[in-house]
Amino acid sequence: MIRLESVGIRFPAKNQxxxxxxxxxxxxxxxxxxxxxxxSGCGKTTxxxxxxxxxxxxxxxxxxxxxxxxxxxxxxxxxxxxxxLLPWQTVKENVAFGxxxxxxxxxxxxxxxxxxxxxxxxxxxxxxxxxxxxGGMRQRVGLARALAVDPRFLLLDEPLGALDALTxxxxxxxxxxxxxxxxxxxxxxxxxxxxxLFLATDLxxxxxRPGRIESIRQxxxxxxxxxxxxxxxxxxxxxxxxxxxxxxxxxxxQEVELV
Amino acid sequence: MSKQITELSMTELxxxxxxxxxxxxxxxxxxxxxxxxxHWSSLLSDRVYSVITFALLLLIWSGIxxxxxxxxxxxxxxxxxLRKLISVADEGFVDATLxxxxxxxVARVLVALIIAISxxxxxxxxxxxxxxxxxxxxxxxxxxxxxxxxxxLPLIVIWFGIGEASKIILIFLAVFAPxxxxxxxxxxxxxxxxxxxxxxxxxxxxxxIRYVILPSAAPDILTGVRIGLGVxxxxxxxxxxxxxxxxxxxxxxxxxxxxxxxxxxxxxxxIAVIAFVFEWxxxxxxxxxxxxxxx
Numbered sequence: 001m002i003r004l005e006s007v008g009i010r011f012p013a014k015n016q017x018x019x020x021x022x023x024x025x026x027x028x029x030x031x032x033x034x035x036x037x038x039x040s041g042c043g044k045t046t047x048x049x050x051x052x053x054x055x056x057x058x059x060x061x062x063x064x065x066x067x068x069x070x071x072x073x074x075x076x077x078x079x080x081x082x083x084x085l086l087p088w089q090t091v092k093e094n095v096a097f098g099x100x101x102x103x104x105x106x107x108x109x110x111x112x113x114x115x116x117x118x119x120x121x122x123x124x125x126x127x128x129x130x131x132x133x134x135g136g137m138r139q140r141v142g143l144a145r146a147l148a149v150d151p152r153f154l155l156l157d158e159p160l161g162a163l164d165a166l167t168x169x170x171x172x173x174x175x176x177x178x179x180x181x182x183x184x185x186x187x188x189x190x191x192x193x194x195x196x197l198f199l200a201t202d203l204x205x206x207x208x209r210p211g212r213i214e215s216i217r218q219x220x221x222x223x224x225x226x227x228x229x230x231x232x233x234x235x236x237x238x239x240x241x242x243x244x245x246x247x248x249x250x251x252x253x254q255e256v257e258l259v
Numbered sequence: 260m261s262k263q264i265t266e267l268s269m270t271e272l273x274x275x276x277x278x279x280x281x282x283x284x285x286x287x288x289x290x291x292x293x294x295x296x297x298h299w300s301s302l303l304s305d306r307v308y309s310v311i312t313f314a315l316l317l318l319i320w321s322g323i324x325x326x327x328x329x330x331x332x333x334x335x336x337x338x339x340x341l342r343k344l345i346s347v348a349d350e351g352f353v354d355a356t357l358x359x360x361x362x363x364x365v366a367r368v369l370v371a372l373i374i375a376i377s378x379x380x381x382x383x384x385x386x387x388x389x390x391x392x393x394x395x396x397x398x399x400x401x402x403x404x405x406x407x408x409x410x411x412l413p414l415i416v417i418w419f420g421i422g423e424a425s426k427i428i429l430i431f432l433a434v435f436a437p438x439x440x441x442x443x444x445x446x447x448x449x450x451x452x453x454x455x456x457x458x459x460x461x462x463x464x465x466x467x468i469r470y471v472i473l474p475s476a477a478p479d480i481l482t483g484v485r486i487g488l489g490v491x492x493x494x495x496x497x498x499x500x501x502x503x504x505x506x507x508x509x510x511x512x513x514x515x516x517x518x519x520x521x522x523x524x525x526x527x528x529x530i531a532v533i534a535f536v537f538e539w540x541x542x543x544x545x546x547x548x549x550x551x552x553x554x
Contacts, residue, residue, distance in 0.1 A: 052459060071458075072455065072459045073461070077459060078455065078456060078459040081452075082450070082452055084452040085453075086453070088474050098461060101460055129551070131550070142456075146460075149460055
């Protein structure tokens, strides 16, 4: 479990430090799918960067399984909005990159990489150069690469933000399947309310200036999909639509308050 | 409520539709073909124009020679330059054949280039990654880079004598700066999330440099090598001012002293052709090594 205890972070600015996040207390449970949503500038990505270890908090404590988080590590895999892949490597070499860094030999790498290429439906494109595949496939390579080193948690920073609507819907279903098959704890940042509702078991709503937690909701829509219900029927169900409107309303009033 | 739902699915359907449409539009084979065609036609016309320029230049040159507008001593005819090329290649000039002169010059430039690459790339990487290294080395490069090699040539002769070392050091100094500067730029341009992703995959600092930063900077480094090579060739003639007995630059200077203008012109053309071949080779290498780089 990843635990955040009254975590805050300030960035130095010209006149006065900017308080980006304040008093964030949050548990990311194993095998849960936590989705963070909020207006732009509420510190969503900073929150993910703190958990990934790319930034250090100015107050509070972050731990994974009781041990403090001091920097990036293989126990927390990260998938970025821009794929952050290595263009000089093939799809398979990218997926195996973490294994290469860990000093695994070619045969081991090959076996594990092939397994994750299958999980993400990329085995037919294993030997393609990265710059020749589509945006949706690149994101799946990023996902497979992060999964291949077998992290405890997977952190996804708006991974579907740059995709078109159709690919995005497919990737959401794909993420839920991967989540169920791998049993990893997930943390995802998104702008889309519908996406957040569909994927989350724990939906965290952030408010801005300073970034703080407004509410945490427990949801079941993702489970309904992995139990076999069709995405269309889930997304058009009464509870889903009502909750979506409610959350959109909350986000909109925040914006209005600011103006 | 049900009306709202149908409305929603309608907009969703619409979205999906436009998305598929945009996909088909961009990946349509007709579109690709058109682009390829445009590419080819532009490439063809560019080549044609380049050839026309050279042909025109040669024509004017021949015209001047045929009409004897300028004495042969100042501007030898293209034909006599060609004849000289054959005779120097065959019998040699100032105790060496053209091939020997060219080989000596190419060797000097290549040795200087190899030393420059193997020092400028590591130094450039450390400047790009470490602000102390940057604060220490950056001003040095900025200081000596604008000085013309001919200005510090005497000092190098005083320090290192008139042997082969001085010539290579002179070329090395000229080649070093552009490669180091290009490397620094390449290192600074490495995508932040690429570095973060690799750290999350467990990369150590050394692995980060070896597997992420160096290959990411490779396109810029290769551009630096291309620029450096150009500078290297222009420094060559200066380097061969120092008590050389062989080399294209030496050959041109000796010829100039005896007013053998056709050898001078021939030497210039040979240097130009060799430099062009190197430049072309590096471009091909760049295309092959870094096909993802669009520049």
